[in-house]
Amino acid sequence: MPSTSARDGVAAAGAGDRKLWKAGVGTSLALCAVFVLVPAEHDLVRYGIVYPLTEALAVAAIVYGVLRYRPSAPSAWLLIAGGLATWLAGDLIWAYYLFKDESPFPSPADFFYLAGYLVIVGGLLVAVRRRAAGVDMRSWLDAGMFAVVSGLFAWIFLVEPTIDDPSISAREAFVSASYVAGDLLLLLVAVRFVMGISWRFRSLELLVLGLCLTLAGDVVFQLALDSAGSSLGSGDTLLLLGIASFGAAGLHETMPALTEPIRVPSKERYDDLRLVLLTACCLIPPAVLLVEWASGTGLHLVALVVTTVLISLLAVARAEVAARRAMRTAQRESLLGSYASDLMRADDEEELYGMATRTAASLIDDGSAAVVPADGQAAAHAFSVPVEARGEHVADLVADADLLTIRRNHYALGTVADELSLALEREQLRKREQEALAALSAQNERLLELDRMKDQFVSTITHELRTPLSSMVGYLEMLTGSDVGELSKEERERFLGIVDRNCRRLNRLVDDILTVARIDSARFSLERRNVDVVRLASERIESIRATAEQRIVGVELTVENPPPPLYADPMRLGQLLDNLLSNAVKFSPEGGTVRLNVGSNEDTVHIEVADSGVGIPADEQDELFTRFFRASTASTVQGTGLGLSIAKSIVEAHGGTITVASEVGVGTTFSVDLPVQAPQETAGKGEAAR
Amino acid sequence: MSAQPPREQPLVLAADDDEDLLGLVSFRLERAGYTVLLARDGAEALEIALRERPDLALLDVMMPKLDGFELTRRLREEEATSRMPIILLTARSQDADVQQGFDAGADDYIRKPFSPDELRARVQAILGRR
Numbered sequence: 024m025p026s027t028s029a030r031d032g033v034a035a036a037g038a039g040d041r042k043l044w045k046a047g048v049g050t051s052l053a054l055c056a057v058f059v060l061v062p063a064e065h066d067l068v069r070y071g072i073v074y075p076l077t078e079a080l081a082v083a084a085i086v087y088g089v090l091r092y093r094p095s096a097p098s099a100w101l102l103i104a105g106g107l108a109t110w111l112a113g114d115l116i117w118a119y120y121l122f123k124d125e126s127p128f129p130s131p132a133d134f135f136y137l138a139g140y141l142v143i144v145g146g147l148l149v150a151v152r153r154r155a156a157g158v159d160m161r162s163w164l165d166a167g168m169f170a171v172v173s174g175l176f177a178w179i180f181l182v183e184p185t186i187d188d189p190s191i192s193a194r195e196a197f198v199s200a201s202y203v204a205g206d207l208l209l210l211l212v213a214v215r216f217v218m219g220i221s222w223r224f225r226s227l228e229l230l231v232l233g234l235c236l237t238l239a240g241d242v243v244f245q246l247a248l249d250s251a252g253s254s255l256g257s258g259d260t261l262l263l264l265g266i267a268s269f270g271a272a273g274l275h276e277t278m279p280a281l282t283e284p285i286r287v288p289s290k291e292r293y294d295d296l297r298l299v300l301l302t303a304c305c306l307i308p309p310a311v312l313l314v315e316w317a318s319g320t321g322l323h324l325v326a327l328v329v330t331t332v333l334i335s336l337l338a339v340a341r342a343e344v345a346a347r348r349a350m351r352t353a354q355r356e357s358l359l360g361s362y363a364s365d366l367m368r369a370d371d372e373e374e375l376y377g378m379a380t381r382t383a384a385s386l387i388d389d390g391s392a393a394v395v396p397a398d399g400q401a402a403a404h405a406f407s408v409p410v411e412a413r414g415e416h417v418a419d420l421v422a423d424a425d426l427l428t429i430r431r432n433h434y435a436l437g438t439v440a441d442e443l444s445l446a447l448e449r450e451q452l453r454k455r456e457q458e459a460l461a462a463l464s465a466q467n468e469r470l471l472e473l474d475r476m477k478d479q480f481v482s483t484i485t486h487e488l489r490t491p492l493s494s495m496v497g498y499l500e501m502l503t504g505s506d507v508g509e510l511s512k513e514e515r516e517r518f519l520g521i522v523d524r525n526c527r528r529l530n531r532l533v534d535d536i537l538t539v540a541r542i543d544s545a546r547f548s549l550e551r552r553n554v555d556v557v558r559l560a561s562e563r564i565e566s567i568r569a570t571a572e573q574r575i576v577g578v579e580l581t582v583e584n585p586p587p588p589l590y591a592d593p594m595r596l597g598q599l600l601d602n603l604l605s606n607a608v609k610f611s612p613e614g615g616t617v618r619l620n621v622g623s624n625e626d627t628v629h630i631e632v633a634d635s636g637v638g639i640p641a642d643e644q645d646e647l648f649t650r651f652f653r654a655s656t657a658s659t660v661q662g663t664g665l666g667l668s669i670a671k672s673i674v675e676a677h678g679g680t681i682t683v684a685s686e687v688g689v690g691t692t693f694s695v696d697l698p699v700q701a702p703q704e705t706a707g708k709g710e711a712a713r
Numbered sequence: 714m715s716a717q718p719p720r721e722q723p724l725v726l727a728a729d730d731d732e733d734l735l736g737l738v739s740f741r742l743e744r745a746g747y748t749v750l751l752a753r754d755g756a757e758a759l760e761i762a763l764r765e766r767p768d769l770a771l772l773d774v775m776m777p778k779l780d781g782f783e784l785t786r787r788l789r790e791e792e793a794t795s796r797m798p799i800i801l802l803t804a805r806s807q808d809a810d811v812q813q814g815f816d817a818g819a820d821d822y823i824r825k826p827f828s829p830d831e832l833r834a835r836v837q838a839i840l841g842r843r
Binding site: 110247482485488490491492493494495496497498500501505506507508521524525573574 | 716734830
């Protein structure tokens with residue numbers, strides 16, 4: 024997790040910091056080299072100057088590091104520095120004895136040396152508490168087993184020989200044993216420190232190196248003391264290198280990592296190795312027993328029994344910890360399992376968020392969890408992980424609980440967020456699919472409706488064309504070559520009138536169809552000239568009169584404010600009037616009247632066609648000018664549904680407007696306003712209307 | 714029909730929403746010696762047919778209120794007109810329409826535009842058969 028590893032990291036260090044670190048390391052190594060190279064007889068130089076100088080340098084380096092890099096809990100580093108300073112004090116005392124050419128054992132220097140172990144152990148404990156907060160007991164138990172086995176060897180090879188040695192007094196033996204105990208304590212904490220938590224920072228690596236060198240140096244020192252009693256060189260060199268390592272660790276830029284809590288548990292890659300080592304630890308006491316029994320050197324029975332009991336106790340405790348851990352894992356698995364299946368059943372995003380929140384909350388029992396919008400505030404929580412849907416950061420799963428709980432459930436919480444992400448994606452896809460389906464079916468519906476309208480149109484057009492044609496053909500047959508017998512003059516004239524009327528009707532219909540085709544192909548153009556609207560209106564009234572009278576409908580023309588000549592297409596205007604008038608006549612009841620009113624004001628010619636017909640429902644008036652649309656009240660009257668759409672196209676081509684006012688059962692009035700255009704402006708030009 | 718008293722002139726019902734066509738049909742049939750009843754929509758035609766029980770009905774298919782197909786079905790359902798010959802008159806000429814007409818119970822089918830003489834001949838043929 025980037026957010027947490029950033030917190031594990033440390034303040035940015037500059038090139039100067041790195042140079043200083045290198046200089047410190049170089050100086051320490053140089054001092055160590057001096058210590059090794061200076062001949063053994065110059066003890067005072069080696070132990071009185073080089074040794075304290077190295078220690079002082081290490082203490083200074085750590086203190087500087089604390090001041091420079093400001094770790095969140097400086098006490099760990101300060102305690103380590105304190106331990107080194109305590110050793111420094113011991114060395115100064117020892118230098119005093121060297122100066123006086125004495126080497127008492129035990130001496131006050133030993134007190135400081137021993138105290139130094141405790142102080143360093145204290146520093147490591149602080150580090151373990153901070154950095155490894157929440158890591159379970161297993162690491163302590165494992166470190167314990169390791170220390171117990173080491174203790175067994177220490178007892179057999181270091182402590183017991185000292186006790187048994189008659190040349191060594193009880194006091195001396197006790198102090199020697201105290202060193203061993205200090206080392207074991209340091210070993211315990213050091214093993215605990217490196218186990219189960221990530222220590223892979225340069226500073227921490229150096230710290231571990233320092234611990235190893237210190238322990239190794241002590242072992243070498245003790246063994247050398249035991250066997251030779253005087254050759255102290257290599258053990259002290261290791262110890263000195265260890266001290267230099269501590270200093271280098273404290274000066275390194277990554278030093279604050281020592282006390283940074285780790286929220287993300289490291290992947291436990293070494294579990295198998297640990298098990299092998301632990302098994303080995305358990306097998307060591309019986310192995311030692313076997314070897315001692317076989318070689319007949321005498322048995323360390325008490326030590327072996329104590330060790331075995333301790334290791335058994337630790338093993339039992341470890342099994343218990345492992346069992347509890349397994350139980351928690353099983354509970355988590357079952358929670359996550361039912362969560363995953365719940366997600367499959369949910370059907371909206373809110374529900375998904377709710378499930379994720381509930382599952383996260385039950386994972387961390389005492390804490391609180393929530394799915395919050397992705398607003399950048401997530402980092403303020405103890406735990407946060409982004410929830411993404413189709414590559415987009417849509418929310419954060421956040422949780423607040425103690426560090427141990429967070430660490431234990433880190434991966435489980437991550438799984439909750441991941442599965443929520445997947446579920447959200449699925450949900451989005453499902454929604455999108457539904458929308459697409461709805462859109463498709465709506466489109467299908469529209470297409471079907473269009474198809475139905477087209478069929479209706481073809482059928483209507485056929486009927487509308489054939490009806491006048493039938494009259495024409497039929498009456499003409501009777502007039503020319505029928506076996507109907509003699510026709511009177513009046514009959515002949517009436518028949519010719521009918522043929523003539525139907526010719527016109529057919530013509531008008533063909534005009535309408537052609538007009539629609541023109542409008543569709545954008546070839547609808549106006550041939551404008553000056554038109555006398557009043558004359559045009561009275562012509563159209565006369566042409567509709569015969570049809571109207573046949574239906575017993577009256578037609579009237581009224582003129583208010585005779586308009587000036589209108590620069591317009593006379594044929595189209597005629598078509599407009601025909602459409603409006605024939606509609607009005609068609610929808611008028613017997614005895615009704617159709618009124619055509621022509622008027623004008625300064626810049627507008629106003630034409631109104633009013634009938635006393637069936638009227639048009641208000642909710643259908645918007646659609647009235649849509650092609651093929653026929654009002655519900657028009658069902659008893661034949662028609663193509665083209666007339667009004669053509670009327671609108673003609674009016675708009677002239678830059679005018681057409682509106683309708685209608686009341687069901689009362690009548691309908693169409694109002695046309697046409698702007699008066701000065702003829703010279705556009706004289707001679709045929710304009711495209713669309 | 715057996716209950717009906719014999720008429721001097723056969724009675725024909727003509728239904729069409731177009732006044733001119735109605736005039737054409739009635740003129741031609743009256744000249745041929747029929748009495749012609751006129752209806753301008755399907756509903757009116759149904760009412761006249763049930764009231765007057767004509768000897769034959771000439772029905773336009775596309776009529777307001779009740780179209781020719783539906784009207785034919787209704788007339789076939791009525792006891793009084795179930796056996797009355799029906800000729801459908803229509804501008805629709807698709808085969809499916811012709812089939813629909815016969816399915817509805819029509820006896821004959823005349824397409825528009827038609828010859829008045831042919832119309833008379835068909836009417837005569839049907840009424841003469843009886």
